[in-house]
Amino acid sequence: MINMxxxxxxxxxxxxxxxxxxxxxxxxxxxxxxxxIATPYPEETNKILAIAADKVRRQHYGDKVYVRGLxxxxxxxxxxxxxxxxxxxxxxxxxYRLTKEEILAxxxxxxxxxxxxxxxxxxxxPYYTDERVCDLVATIREAFPDCxxxxxxxxxxxxxxxxxxxxGADRYLLRHETADExxxxxxxxxxxxxxxxxxxxxxxxxxxxxxxxGFMVGSPYQTIKNLVxxxxxxxxxxxxxxxxxxFIHHKDTPFNAEADGSLSLSLRMxxxxxxxxxYALLPSTTALGTIAPNGRExxxxxxxxxxxxxxxxxxxxxxxQLYDNKICTGEESAQCKSCLELRVKAAGYxxxxxxxxxxx
Ligand code: SAM
Numbered sequence: 001m002i003n004m005x006x007x008x009x010x011x012x013x014x015x016x017x018x019x020x021x022x023x024x025x026x027x028x029x030x031x032x033x034x035x036x037i038a039t040p041y042p043e044e045t046n047k048i049l050a051i052a053a054d055k056v057r058r059q060h061y062g063d064k065v066y067v068r069g070l071x072x073x074x075x076x077x078x079x080x081x082x083x084x085x086x087x088x089x090x091x092x093x094x095x096y097r098l099t100k101e102e103i104l105a106x107x108x109x110x111x112x113x114x115x116x117x118x119x120x121x122x123x124x125x126p127y128y129t130d131e132r133v134c135d136l137v138a139t140i141r142e143a144f145p146d147c148x149x150x151x152x153x154x155x156x157x158x159x160x161x162x163x164x165x166x167x168g169a170d171r172y173l174l175r176h177e178t179a180d181e182x183x184x185x186x187x188x189x190x191x192x193x194x195x196x197x198x199x200x201x202x203x204x205x206x207x208x209x210x211x212x213x214g215f216m217v218g219s220p221y222q223t224i225k226n227l228v229x230x231x232x233x234x235x236x237x238x239x240x241x242x243x244x245x246x247f248i249h250h251k252d253t254p255f256n257a258e259a260d261g262s263l264s265l266s267l268r269m270x271x272x273x274x275x276x277x278x279y280a281l282l283p284s285t286t287a288l289g290t291i292a293p294n295g296r297e298x299x300x301x302x303x304x305x306x307x308x309x310x311x312x313x314x315x316x317x318x319x320x321q322l323y324d325n326k327i328c329t330g331e332e333s334a335q336c337k338s339c340l341e342l343r344v345k346a347a348g349y350x351x352x353x354x355x356x357x358x359x360x
Contacts, residue, residue, distance in 0.1 A: 012041050016048055022275045023052045027235070033228045036272065042264045046302070049271035053303030056278045061305050065349045066281065066356030067337070068150065069115035069311040071106045072320040073098040077123025079154070080189045081177075083219060085250035085321045086123050092252045096316045097127060100136055106311045106333075107140055111147070113337050114353040118144070119173065119308060121152040128153065130160045134167040141168025148355040152212075155196055158203040165207050172204045173212035175243055178219065178226055179233035186221045201237060210358055212241030212281075217269050218261020219247040227269065231276060240358035241306070242273055242280050245287030248323035263292045267302040274303025279360045281306050290327050296340070297347040306356070307344060309336040 018036050022028050028036065039045040074097035075086040086093055098106070107118050118140065122128065128136075133153065140149055151164055152173035161172070176197050178184050184194040204211045215230050216222075234242060246261030266288055274282060283306040284299030292298065296307065310317060310328050317329040328336055344351050 010035060010040055012044055015039055015041060015045050019045075019048050019052050019275075022272070023056065026276050026278070030225075030228050030232075033231060033272075034224050037227055037265075037268065038224050039268075042268070046264060046268050046271070049268060049275075050302045053271035053274035054301060057274055057303050057305055060278050060359055063349045064305065064352045064356075065300060065344045066117070066306045067115060067340070067351055067353070068117045068119045068283075068306060068308045068356075069106070069110035069113075069333075070119045070121060070308045071098070071103055071110075072121050072310070072312045072316070073103050074122035074125040074128060075316075075320050076125035076127065078126055079124050079192065081192070082187055082189070082254045083216070083247060083250070083323075085253060085323055087253060090250075090252045093321070094319045096319050097122075097125060098313070098316070100132075100139065102313065103136060104139065104143065106313065107144060107147075109333050110311045111144060113334055115311070115337075116146060116353060116355045117148040117150060117171075118311070119150040119152060121173070124154040130156070130163055133160075134163050137164055137167040137169050146355075148357070155200050158207070161200070161203050161207055161209070165209060169209070171210040171212065171241070173214075173241065173243060174200055174204065175212075175214040175216075176201060176230070176233060177215055178222065179215075179229045180226045183219075183221055183223075183226050187219060198233075201239075205237070205239075210240040211237070212243055213237055213239040214241075214243035216247040216261060216287075217244055217266040218259070220255050220258040222247075231272070234273070235276065238277075240281060240360070241283070242277060243283055243285065244269055244273065245285035246291050248287055248290060248325070250321065250323045260291060263288070263295060263298070266291075267298055270299055270302040270304055279358060281356065281358055283308055286310075286327060287323065290323070290325055297343050300344065300347045300349055305349075307340050307351075309333070309340050311336075
């Protein structure tokens with residue numbers, strides 16, 4: 001039955017069979033992945049997938065949900081990714097960068113609130129030279145020795161990644177965005193390449209970071225085959241974290257008229273990834289919460305086990321506008337944390353306050 005040819009009618013029983021196989025073997029053939037992702041029964045498929053994904057996440061992580069304090073410390077960026085609201089070419093973006101002291105104040109506030117992981121994310125800002133990044137990381141490392149430091153500052157040289165590690169960084173988030181060369185070229189200018197993105201991820205792994213890759217769901221020109229290609233790339237890389245969320249258009253980018261990614265496909269991909277990578281840390285992202293009011297709760301139920309409340313000062317939050325209508329731009333850090341705590345509880349899980357390292 002599993003080897004049915006693609007011209008046969010796909011039944012819900014067959015979809016169930018595929019999900020059982022995926023849960024058992026953590027893998028499917030390309031054709032089976034395509035069938036599952038493009039299911040003619042999205043609602044039922046998502047329900048069955050979420051039950052299977054939840055079972056697996058509970059086996060590995062119980063009902064725990066890990067929190068990461070997100071500090072969006074600069075929205076200057078030298079790159080021009082077509083989808084991103086803080087791209088260099090967006091002259092309407094109001095630029096800001098936090099000082100070292102301001103970043104430390106965010107960490108201090110976060111520590112008081114129980115955060116034991118700080119994620120420093122930003123555009124590729126030339127002001128933040130490798131030297132400055134190292135100085136920042138070393139200062140946080142010294143002030144908060146029991147916390148994990150995650151960087152998400154884009155493509156750098158192997159030497160730079162090594163220096164950040166030496167200074168005290170533990171983890172690095174760098175979504176690969178799409179593992180298909182042609183698709184990559186449709187999302188980025190010629191100056192950027194998938195080869196370099198992959199080189200970065202390989203270097204980060206070899207240097208001993210806990211590494212996060214990932215992609216947007218429903219980005220312009222994305223096909224189901226591209227999504228299968230993403231799964232194959234992740235299987236090769238075996239990242240510790242996988243960040244996915246729907247693409248959402250931004251009015252001042254070349255993709256301003258493109259359709260947003262769907263909640264349904266995003267949740268389906270989240271569950272599929274949980275079944276392929278039972279050990280992984282999978283965030284239920286802000287983008288998911290932006291396309292649906294209960295998106296993050298649904299993301300947790302679909303297999304997610306990480307949330308990333310914002311620790312950036314309220315005065316700059318609205319300027320880290322990667323896409324239109326981004327949520328959580330008006331709240332204080334404490335409000336953001338307690339709002340997420342309630343959402344996690346309502347979804348049937350428990351927020352924990354430890355570093356939340358990967359359990360491989
Ligand atoms: N500069 C770093 C990098 O390149 O990894 C980190 C910051 S970058 C803005 C963080 C992530 O935001 C990207 O990896 C991308 O997947 C996501 N992102 C950017 N624009 C988006 C959009 N319009 N919709 C959804 N996600 C978006």
